[in-house]
Amino acid sequence: MHPSQYQRATDATQAVAAVAARPTAAFVAGGTSQLDLMKEGVLRPDLLVDVTPLALTTISPLDGGLRLGAGVSNTAAALHPEVQRRYAAVSEALLAGASTQIRNMASLGGNPLQRTRCPYFRDPAQPCNKREPGSGCAALGGYNRVHAIFGASDKCVATHPSDLAVALSALDARVQTTGPNGPRSIPFPELHRLPGDAPQQDTTLAHGELITSLDLPAFDGRSHYLKVRERASYAFALVSCAVALEMDGKKIRRARVALGGVAHKPWRLPAEVEAMLTGKKPGEKLFRAVADKAFAEAKPLEHNAYKIPMGRNLLVRALLETSGLQPLQGPAGTAFAASVGGVSGEVAAR
Ligand SMILES: Cc1cc2nc3c(=O)[nH]c(=O)nc-3n(C[C@H](O)[C@H](O)[C@H](O)COP(=O)(O)OP(=O)(O)OC[C@H]3O[C@@H](n4cnc5c(N)ncnc54)[C@H](O)[C@@H]3O)c2cc1C
Ligand code: SF4
Incomplete structure (x- = not known):
């Protein structure tokens, strides 16, 4: 495993500045995706900034909807009475993902940012444009059983793995962030991107942009x-x-x-x-x-x-x-x- 420094965030501004300052630095929350990929040699950040100390762990009412803090665990969100009562798809999606132990560690901010489960991406011996731009795509001529049927390109045919993200997209949630250029509010369907010629970029977030909450709008259906x-x-x-x-x-x-x-x-x-x-x-x-x-x-x-x-x-x-x-x-x-x-x-x- 590539050596990496570890830093605990003291506040959001400091966390953003620390990651933005180094091209290969990354945030880490529950670590259930980030650390796996580091152990497999797929990701090699030289600095990890742990965002779990940040005060992002509440679920609170917001303009008739709900604000889900990015640091809330998947378990806490799935079992929250207001989430279950008003946004069943969110609770169901979370409970359909991973195992109890993983859901206890996983965070709402980290979940939509987990990387693809394309097996070739996770095997550094294989060509993969997402892991190593320009190296090729082993899935195109390989065993592409779990891959995309919509919106793929000749550079990448991977699928996005988060269950929560699908529910948030249908519910028109918004992603609140703070980044090197200040705060942003992003409609959830615009958070992720199609692979095009740059499959290494999963999302429209800037390097160092921190998700602070996922906001569910009022919904009476x-x-x-x-x-x-x-x-x-x-x-x-x-x-x-x-x-x-x-x-x-x-x-x-x-x-x-x-x-x-x-x-x-x-x-x-x-x-x-x-x-x-x-x-x-x-x-x-x-x-x-x-x-x-x-x-x-x-x-x-x-x-x-x-x-x-x-x-x-x-x-x-x-x-x-x-x-x-x-x-x-x-x-x-x-x-x-x-x-x-x-x-x-x-x-x-x-
Ligand atoms: C065996 C196994 C089975 C799984 N099954 C499923 C499944 O069926 N469905 C499913 O949806 N998921 C599944 N997962 C994935 C799991 O749910 C995610 O790994 C988890 O939700 C990620 O959250 P985390 O807090 O651990 O993120 P981390 O691993 O800490 O981080 C993930 C990514 O998010 C970034 N990040 C974290 N927090 C923030 C933030 N606040 N702002 C900006 N960037 C941030 C990190 O830099 C990293 O890029 C599975 C995982 C495992 C290991
Ligand atoms: S589908 Fe995408 S992630 Fe999978 S090998 Fe091809 S480029 Fe890599």
Whole structure:
């Protein structure tokens, strides 16, 4: 492992200045992603600035919504009564991610900034444009089963791994940061970027820009997160789906949908696809038409075409469950069971 200095942050300004001053310095919070990648020789920062001492660990009301401090643990956020009651998709997404022990360590600020699980990225012996720009992409001609079907480039076909990020994208959360150029407020769907010619850049954050909170706007609808993975104990999404529905009587007033496991960023459905739901009564026929349209432009690689029928079926199921036309799945029929029960067999087979 590359030697690295360690510093505990005293306040946000000092933490930002310390990281911004050194090109290979990095923040560390729970360390569940950062330290893994350092041990594997993928990341080699010369300075780690520990942001856990910062006062970013509260969840508080904000203009009818909720402010989630970046230092709140995944467990604390998932089990917070207001998160569970008003933003079920956030709680479900967090509980569907990793294991209990990891969720206890992991922070909300670190989670959306974790790096891809592309196996070639994590193996320094393989060419990878994200790890080493210009070296090539081993996944393009390799075993690309877990890779992207939307928005990829000829430089990188990786997917973004965070479950939370998919829920935050569907709920139109905002990311509050403080950085070398002062504070910023970023719409969540604009936090991550597509790979293009620069897959080494996962996000639109500047070097040294610190996430201080994730803000959930007021929302009086129902939200839900479903994830297909290879085992229910813990595994990253093959495909996932977050839905946020606001109703006007029996009709849908507004629908927002994001997919996970399919692109380099949480994949918000295009506005015209979400608009197919506006003013309509929920129904399976409508949801199937939306799913067909949502996946019409998908571009599978050699080994991941299965994500198209799986994603279409998952999207229909998520819409049915969110609109109450189908009970939340899982043995106990609870949101928690829905998020952790696993649906791979049934969804894949349809
Ligand atoms: C075995 C295993 C299984 C997992 N399964 C899942 C899963 O199914 N779903 C899922 O979503 N995740 C999963 N994870 C990932 C895990 O949830 C993340 O590693 C964790 O949420 C990252 O949070 P952290 O606080 O540990 O971040 P760290 O590892 O400390 O940091 C991660 C990144 O965020 C940066 N960072 C941290 N805090 C800030 C901040 N406030 N501002 C700016 N930058 C910051 C760091 O510099 C680093 O780049 C899994 C991890 C493991 C090890
Ligand atoms: S898909 Fe992206 S992360 Fe994976 S090997 Fe190719 S360039 Fe690297």
